[in-house]
Amino acid sequence: MRVKTGLLALLVTVTMAQANAPYTSLRPVAREDVFPVALPTFAPDRSLRPMLRPGSAYVAKRPSVKEPEAPKRATSTRVGRVCGDRKIQGLEIGNVPGKLPGCGIRNAVKVYEVAGVKLSTPASMNCDTAKTFRSWVEGGMARAVRPMRSEVEELKIVAGYSCRTRNHKPGAKISEHGKGKAIDIAEFRFENGEVISLIEHWGSGRKGRVLRDLHKSACGPFGTVLGPESDRHHRDHFHFDTANHRGGAYCR
DSSP: HHHHHHHHHHHHHHHHHHHSSSOOOOOOOOOTSSOOOSOOOSSSSOOOOOOTTOSSSOOOOOOOOOOOOOOOOOOOSOOOOTTEEEEEEEEEEEEEEEESSEEEEEEEEEEEEEEEEEEEEEEEEEEHHHHHHHHHIIIIIHHHGGGGOOOEEEEEEESSSSOOOOGGGGTTOOGGGGHHHHHHHEEEEESSOOOEEEETTTSSSHHHHHHHHHHHHHHHSSSSEEETOGGGTTTEEEEEOOOOOOTSSOOO
8 A cells, every 4th residue: 555655656756847847859869979960961062074084085075166168259160151142152251461562351251162163272352252253153154164064063273362473473563362352263173074174175175165165254254364375374274353454354
């Protein structure tokens, strides 16, 4: 009986002591000797981007920069219509300066083909000469070669623009070749394979007669027409130019 009464008194005493004690959290407090007071942070304190090691094979690529394009030349290099005439095929080459006083061409063209007839060597000239040349090829030349019963396919050109004196004589006047007004023709080549050559056929047979008709047909359209009988400098070719003569065309 006494034991029960003592236990009951002790229980009451403990209960009252707990009721009078200050309030504290029941959450366990970390001990400094077991866990650090400062909790670790999970955020990285440095960038995660890898650093290049010396001698590493990895090379960072820089963004490519497009190089500026070089300016295009104004003059086209494609053969096509020149002098406003679709039957004159060539290149516009602009002004051609001369090495001698009086030489040169303004707004020159290099002609490759005239009215469907090819030139063996492109010839540089002015547009007035190119148009006269085309007119003669379609007209006088076409009529003169009818006895050949074939059309001219190609003309052998031996001279176009050349800055020089007449017949290369020192002190002479500037040749029409030096002004872009002349062209020299040595042969007429036909579609059927035949060839008329001035050095071989002038004054000989049917081909010789065709050559004389060609010479005659050019006199008028061109200001100057020279052939094998004019002088020794023209024994193997025709010289045609668009010079203006006071007395009319000069043809020999």
